[in-house]
Amino acid sequence: MRLSSPAVRWTARGVLLAALIIYPFVVPQPGFWVVNIGIKSLWLGVMALSLIFLYKFTGLLSLGQLAFWGAAGYTIGYLVQLQGWSFAPAIALGIVFGILLGALVGSFAIRASGVYFLMLTLAVAQLMYFAALQASQFTRGHQGITGIRPPTFLGLDLVSARTQYLVALTIAVLLYVLCRYIEGTPFGLALRGLRDSPERMRALGYNVYAYKVVAFSFAAFIASIGGVLAIFYNRQIVPDGVGLIRTIDVLIAAVVGGVISLPGAFIGAFALTMVQNFSQFFTSRYLTLTGVVFVVVVLFFPQGIAGLWRQFTGYYLWAHDRWRPATRDAVEGKGVGAGAAQLSERSTD
Amino acid sequence: MTDSGNGQAQALRVQGLSRRFGGIRAVSDVDLDVEHGDRVSVIGPNGAGKSTLFNLIAGLYKPTGGTVELFGEDITRLPSRKRAQRGLTRTFQTSKLFLDLTVADNLYLSLAAPPRSVNPLRSVLRDAERSARVRELAEQVGLAGQTETPASELSHGEQRQLEVGMALGGDPKLLLLDEPAAGFSPSERAHLVDMLTNLAPSITLLLIEHDMDIALVIGDRIVVMHEGKKLMEGTPDDIRQSTEVHEIYLGKRHEDT
Ligand SMILES: Nc1ncnc2c1ncn2[C@@H]1O[C@H](COP(=O)(O)OP(=O)(O)O)[C@@H](O)[C@H]1O
Ligand SMILES: [Mg+2]
Numbered sequence: 001m002r003l004s005s006p007a008v009r010w011t012a013r014g015v016l017l018a019a020l021i022i023y024p025f026v027v028p029q030p031g032f033w034v035v036n037i038g039i040k041s042l043w044l045g046v047m048a049l050s051l052i053f054l055y056k057f058t059g060l061l062s063l064g065q066l067a068f069w070g071a072a073g074y075t076i077g078y079l080v081q082l083q084g085w086s087f088a089p090a091i092a093l094g095i096v097f098g099i100l101l102g103a104l105v106g107s108f109a110i111r112a113s114g115v116y117f118l119m120l121t122l123a124v125a126q127l128m129y130f131a132a133l134q135a136s137q138f139t140r141g142h143q144g145i146t147g148i149r150p151p152t153f154l155g156l157d158l159v160s161a162r163t164q165y166l167v168a169l170t171i172a173v174l175l176y177v178l179c180r181y182i183e184g185t186p187f188g189l190a191l192r193g194l195r196d197s198p199e200r201m202r203a204l205g206y207n208v209y210a211y212k213v214v215a216f217s218f219a220a221f222i223a224s225i226g227g228v229l230a231i232f233y234n235r236q237i238v239p240d241g242v243g244l245i246r247t248i249d250v251l252i253a254a255v256v257g258g259v260i261s262l263p264g265a266f267i268g269a270f271a272l273t274m275v276q277n278f279s280q281f282f283t284s285r286y287l288t289l290t291g292v293v294f295v296v297v298v299l300f301f302p303q304g305i306a307g308l309w310r311q312f313t314g315y316y317l318w319a320h321d322r323w324r325p326a327t328r329d330a331v332e333g334k335g336v337g338a339g340a341a342q343l344s345e346r347s348t349d
Numbered sequence: 350m351t352d353s354g355n356g357q358a359q360a361l362r363v364q365g366l367s368r369r370f371g372g373i374r375a376v377s378d379v380d381l382d383v384e385h386g387d388r389v390s391v392i393g394p395n396g397a398g399k400s401t402l403f404n405l406i407a408g409l410y411k412p413t414g415g416t417v418e419l420f421g422e423d424i425t426r427l428p429s430r431k432r433a434q435r436g437l438t439r440t441f442q443t444s445k446l447f448l449d450l451t452v453a454d455n456l457y458l459s460l461a462a463p464p465r466s467v468n469p470l471r472s473v474l475r476d477a478e479r480s481a482r483v484r485e486l487a488e489q490v491g492l493a494g495q496t497e498t499p500a501s502e503l504s505h506g507e508q509r510q511l512e513v514g515m516a517l518g519g520d521p522k523l524l525l526l527d528e529p530a531a532g533f534s535p536s537e538r539a540h541l542v543d544m545l546t547n548l549a550p551s552i553t554l555l556l557i558e559h560d561m562d563i564a565l566v567i568g569d570r571i572v573v574m575h576e577g578k579k580l581m582e583g584t585p586d587d588i589r590q591s592t593e594v595h596e597i598y599l600g601k602r603h604e605d606t
Contacts, residue, residue, distance in 0.1 A: 186461045186476075187469035189450065193458050196447040203407060203441075204519055205433035205462035 020169055024162040034161045035233070037273055042168040043229035045269035046175060048253040049262065050222035053179050056260045057191035058215050060113070063247055064105065064121030067128040068220040070242035072098040072227035077145035077237045078138050087151040095224045102220020103213060110212040125247045132239040144238030148231060158232050168229050172266065175222055179262050182218075191215050245287070252294050258304025267305045358421025360385045360523050360553040361406065366415035368401055375401040377577035378415070383523075386550050390568025391557045392588075394597065397574040399557045400442050403525050406555075407439045408432045419523065434464045436522030440512040440529055442557075448501040452492050455500050455511055456483045459518030482518075490514035491540050505532045513541070523553045530560055542566060565589065 027033035050065045075094035079085040109120045132139045139145065150158035158164045182188040190211055194201045198208045231237055240246070249272060257268020275293060279286045297304060303311055361383040368376045376398040383389055391399050404410045406417055408429035416425045424432055438459075447455050460479045461467040467476075474480075487493050490510040495503065500511060513529050530538050538560065545567050548554060558564040564571065565585040573580045573588065575597050581587075588594055 181472070182470075184472050184474060185470050186457070186467050186473060189454055189458055189473060190461075190469070192450060193447045193455075196449055197445045199409065199429075200441070200445040200447070200515075201458075202429040203409070203433055203439055203445075204459050204515070205430045205464070206458075207430055207463070 017173070021166070024165045030161050032277075034165050036277055037270075038165045039161070039168050039229070039233050041266065041270040041273045042165070042172045043226050043233055044249065044253050044273060045266035046172055046226035046229060047223060047250045048257060048265035048269050049172075049175060049179065050219045050226065051250055051254045052257075052259055052262060052265045053222060054215060054219040055254070056262065057183075057188065057195060058212055059195040060110065060117055060212070060216070061259075062109075062121040062216075062219070063118055063251060064109070064124040065219065065223040065226075065250055066242045066247050067105070067121075067125045068098040068102050068223035069227035069230065070128045070132060070237070071101045072224035073231045073237040073241065074132065074139055074145070076228065076231055077148060081145050081148055082138075082140075087153070091228055094228060095221065098224025098227060099217055099221045102223075103217040106213045106216030106220070110209070110216055122247065125242060126244065128242045129239055129244070132242055139237075139239070142239065144236055144241075146236040146238070148235045148237075150232040150235065164232055168232075171225060171229065175225065176262060176266075179222075187211075187214075249290075252290055255294065256297050256304055258306030261304065261306035264304050264306035271305060357385060359383060359418070360387065360420060361555070362418040363402075363406065364416050364418075366402070366405055366417065367413050368398075368405055368410055369413050374577045376405060376412075379574075379577075379579050381572065381579070383553060383555065386553055388554045388567055388569045389556070389572060390564040390570070391555065391572045391574060392559070392561070392564050393574035393580070396576075398577040399574050400527055401577075402574070403439065403527050403555070403557065407437060407525060430463075433462065433519060436520065437525070438516040438519035438521040438523075439525040440509075440516045440527055442527040442531070444508045444512050446500040446508060446511055446515075449499065451497050451499055452487060452503070452511055453480075453483050453496040456486050456496075456514055456518050459515040460486075462519060486514045486518050489517065489544060491537070506534060506537045509533065510537070510541075513544075521552055523555070524548075525555045527557045528559060529556070530558060530563055538563065 024030060024034045024038060027038075047065055047069060050068075051062055055061050072094035075097045076087070076090045079090035079093065080087060105121070105124050109117060109124070112120050132144075133141055136142075150164065152158065153167075156163050156167060158167060183192075190201065190206055194206065194208050194211055201208050201211075230241070234241065253268040253272045254265060255268065256271050257266065258264030261267075272290065275290060276286060279289050283289055301308060301311065359382055361381065363379060363381040366376055366379045366381075367374070379398075379402060381389075391402065393399055401410065405412050408424070408427060408431075412425065416423055418424065419432065419435055419437060422435070424435070447458065450458075454473070457473060457476075457479060460482055461476075467479075484493070484496065487496050490513050492503075492507060492510055492514065495507065500508065503511060509529060509532065513526065516524055516526065530541050533541065542563055545554070545556070545563075554567070556564065556567055558567070565588065568585060570582065571585055571588045572582045573591075573594055580597070581591065581593065583591070
């Protein structure tokens with residue numbers, strides 16, 4: 001049976017999902033493996049998913065996704081902790097606020113492209129950081145909003161590590177499936193179209209600007225949900241949560257995982273979380289280490305971890321063709337040409 | 350309002366249209382009237398301003414002077430997408446395809462564009478009606494066997510065929526084709542001529558084509574451009590007999606080849 005046949009893929013997905021569900025029940029030290037590794041990877045993965053969704057479908061690389069994470073998080077923290085609201089309406093409002101902020105930021109940021117878009121969105125994340133510091137009547141400034149106790153929803157007590165993990169897993173899976181579904185809708189096709197050729201999209205009659213704003217708002221929606229999950233995980237929201245280093249974490253998770261691969265979001269988030277937690281055993285220079293990992297991935301594995309298989313099969317076909325020129329004709333155009341072309345194409349966009 | 354006698358406005362009316370790029374007058378003071386259902390070929394040597402004229406009509410470039418009317422409406426200030434929504438579709442001289450998408454998805458996007466109301470969140474696979482139309486279009490432009498091939502893996506000629514398919518998918522009332530046969534093999538050319546000959550009579554066609562066999566066969570009327578200006582306009586026979594055209598265009602082409 002071929003490795004890529006649907007039956008094999010569905011089985012692999014089922015096994016992976018089962019393993020992820022069993023995970024919190026079998027690992028030792030749940031405080032570490034379930035919370036610090038499991039839940040952290042899931043919410044960071046949701047953040048990376050928000051970045052990757054936007055990049056894969058529109059070609060826009062955003063450094064601002066944490067701004068929407070923070071918008072949702074601070075709204076919830078403020079309403080629950082300082083205003084005494086219950087969680088359900090606070091969460092709903094937090095997500096709505098994140099989306100609206102996304103629509104607002106998107107409506108001007110997407111007029112820029114390439115590195116200007118990158119800088120603009122980075123500026124938005126930094127603005128959120130300074131707002132968190134300055135607007136202390138809402139955010140409690142430096143100290144942040146602390147001591148948030150995760151609620152019980154529909155009988156699910158989010159204080160329990162396992163329950164919280166399973167809820168985070170469910171939400172992450174739903175968001176992933178939603179992104180996958182969108183890929184095959186007219187909306188998703190249109191986004192991929194405008195990424196390839198905005199002029200053609202306009203010539204067909206599409207409003208490229210509106211599509212990009214909607215895509216940006218949708219990515220902000222994903223990021224806001226990441227903010228909700230993170231507030232259960234952190235039990236607080238502080239300015240450093242939306243600071244520069246966290247902003248870069250999201251980018252690194254996305255790039256290490258594979259910036260055009262939706263599952264890459266979670267793979268990258270898991271890898272980064274592992275590095276963050278284990279690097280302390282052999283170095284105190286955690287930032288330097290992540291920086292090095294990032295550079296190595298960008299230089300040598302442009303498709304990230306999720307793209308390794310494809311990258312190495314590409315090399316294999318190339319080498320195969322090289323060393324056995326007699327078979328050149330047998331390996332049809334798809335082998336070397338398409339494989340190598342695909343690699344270089346991916347790495348430049 | 351422009352009136353062509355039968356109570357209907359002209360399909361296209363271009364008046365005094367000009368566009369400069371720095372010091373170059375790419376299009377300079379061009380007038381053009383096209384009636385419903387007309388088949389007009391635009392010819393002229395490289396750099397004559399043919400593509401720029403198309404880009405001005407389609408809204409990719411803003412003119413530095415003059416007006417464009419589509420079906421009696423002044424569209425000079427409308428963006429490309431609004432022109433497309435009024436029934437103006439086009440191909441580009443250098444293919445602009447969605448290279449990551451399959452042939453079917455490229456065609457689907459041309460069918461699902463506004464003003465058609467398509468549920469943006471219903472899976473494409475469930476859209477049986479448009480999927481059938483996609484197959485029809487693929488057949489019409491000679492890509493029936495390749496609907497699941499990514500556009501990036503098509504040959505040059507196939508990419509040009511897909512360009513035409515996408516322009517047809519937009520339900521054109523006015524169709525602009527910019528050198529659709531460039532790089533075609535003789536059989537692909539024959540197929541194109543066949544397809545253009547059988548185009549619905551209601552579609553108004555503007556065709557830029559270097560190949561005289563195609564331009565003079567498809568066009569009922571020929572517009573000759575030279576250095577940004579409209580040099581002459583006439584029937585295919587007028588053009589064949591014009592010494593001026595032979596000098597600036599045909600003659601030059603024969604030297605080239
Ligand atoms: N986007 C552009 N920027 C600068 N100059 C252009 C542009 N498009 C066309 N031109 C110039 O305008 C002239 C006409 O070009 P074009 O319309 O492409 O001619 P044709 O299609 O008849 O070969 C050429 O001199 C070309 O260099
Ligand atoms: Mg041209």
